[in-house]
Amino acid sequence: MFEKALTGSKGYYIWVLFLLAVIGFGATNYLRQYFYGLGITGMSKDVSWGLYIGQLTFLVGVAASAVMLVLPFYLHDHKVFGKITILGEFVAIPAVIMCVLFVTADLGRPDRVMNVLRYPTPNSMLMWDVVVLSGYLVLNLFIGWTVLGCEKRGVAPPIWAKVLIYISIPWAFSIHTVTAYLYAGLPGRGFWMTAIMAPRFLGSAFASGPALVILLCYLLRRVANFDAGREAIQSLAKIVTYAMVASVFFIICELFTVYYSQVPEHKNHFNYIFTGLHGHSSFVPVMWTSAILALIATTLLIIPSTRKSDSVLPIVCVMVFASLWIDKGLILIVVGFIPSPLEKIMEYAPTLPEAAISIGIWAIGALILTLLYKVAVAVRKQQEYYNVTEAAH
Amino acid sequence: MYNSGKVIIGIIIFLAVFALPIWYNRGAAVVPPKLELPKDEKQCVEATAYMKASHMEMLDTWRNSVVRDGARVYVSTTGKTYNMSLQNTCLACHKTKEKFCDRCHNYLDVAPDCWDCHIAPEVKLTGRTK
């Protein structure tokens, strides 16, 4: 099946070569980091996690959101997703791989990463994160490849694949729950210590992931002549709408608790992002960008005429994705450290090598996604061709 | 076999490249390194044969005992006691690591990272990497 990824149009080759170039650029920067140390990033004694862990958090959400296609199709027999469920599963695979790469890029001693397996420590949420993420990767690899292979041969997927699919549904929820638990259980970090961290994570994941799939569907229509179907896209748009509303609601809950209780350890972080704290305000414009994008996108999603418009929906999806990327990929992690446990403010901004490494990892994800989608679309088209010729006879 | 000529030539080229280190070193005498032993001390913490074969395992055990269990004194097979410290005990006798540790490690092409943290005598601290 994989041979289908090796042939393509000129545009396809140029795109793949472009991604390889970006990956190479990221890799050279990673080498610099490897030999200099993490000091090459913007992280510091006070802000000890930054862009990398932010990307991990965001991408676990994207990976988990595949369940928003799998669950309606396999549990509710929502047939319009039949054509695109595989696209969801194939988003999950590069997303998890990127998660692994971001964690590795964030390690001070990547050469010792196997210590996590050599000295397994069940009381560490990080160990569970490794367990659920690698499990999820294996599940989606098996499921995606098997289902597509069966489709190619025109047979129904085997029972064991069905069983794996049912397992993957709660598993998807678990990966993002465990990721939320990484942060929500730390006694000294008021910004993170909230019981709705996991629900909030799932809410924003189920908005950003399907928004990405919608955008990819529009893209495939243009570059690969593959039509996901209007109904499928509109179904996804409804999922994004509900998830966005839920996300905004969770944020309001968060803001109420923090500002009505007035507990400084929680409030200071929110003051820092919304108004600035002690004269430090570099995150204020970033936060408001995310908030305004989220509010506009949610409004446009709720109004049926804009949600149903093929010209507005892609823009809304870009806004959803951008807003949640800022919120989760940048603010959520970094602001947990500002102010520090000693109420000091050390601001953070990613450095150029740090950004280059991150873009390189995103390019690896994009490359894997491209290859997988190439195979999926080719198989789909072949099927359609057979169906058409069979009908003609 | 299809293309048997090409395949066989390919295999031969592969084997030739794969065996390159052997061709390259053919005929060269392999001289085992001469290690400089301490002049004022005859006996290491354990028998020489054991130290030669298993010093790395012993150091590993020492390390875990000192760092994790807080037991820092080693009572040897002969009943002598030693402070378990690479930096302060081993290197107190083996004064120049270049003429002892490094010679053998280089010969065997192993690169233990002890010296990234532990300070060898007479080594200027200029940082291992830039």
Added chain:
Amino acid sequence: MDSTRRDFLKIAGLTALGLGAKPAADAFAAAGGPRMTQNPQALKAKRWAMVINLKKFKESGKEALQRCVDACHKAHNVPDFGNPKDNIRWIWPVELAEALPTEENQYLHKFHEGALRDFPVLVLCNHCEKPPCVRVCPTKATFQRQDGLVLMDYHRCIGCRYCMAACPFGARSLNWRDPRPFIKELNREYPTRVRGVVEKCNFCAERLAVGKPPACVEACKNGEMAFGDLEDANSDVRKLLRDNFAIRRKPQLGTQPQVYYIV
């Protein structure tokens, strides 16, 4: 403990082979070795704790604070990068409001006005009884010893910095880059660290093992700091805590810090 015992036996067995004919049992019987044990002079306790007397530090002046910091950082080869981004600290002075942010209110004004408010406070790892850093470490590179010391195994740390996120006291630092060129004066009896691992105060485990008090405590000339066994009624720390009002940093988090501040 079990793994160590297994390792003794391994050494015993291999040593016996190395010696030739002598069976392992003989070697054991003859000399009682090989085994690993504590130094007889080692200071032992059921629960180590530290007392920092803010009043006395105020009397002694800021040089006293610096003496403690220097003694520690020199003893442990703690580098000085000279910038807040890379900096590594085991023990350092901060403002009172930074050390005790939750105490920053009218209460503090009333009780500490003038006397202590403007004088810096030394902070260090609290060697918590329920350390969140140990709870989150994915490799057991940071662990708690029987006597309460929270220690680092620098050989095992992968540099994930989860412990830094978990510590409510900002007591941990990563080696963001190679520390060696930034160590001013080298203590050749103690190792340095390597870039990429997290480090922090170890309550001078290496000094306790040879019967010495922590370096910072030793550097105090007028008893500004004390160290001892919290479970020993006659220890210095117990006496001080009996006769003085002492507070701890962020006790509401339930980590049970073991550094007490006399105010």
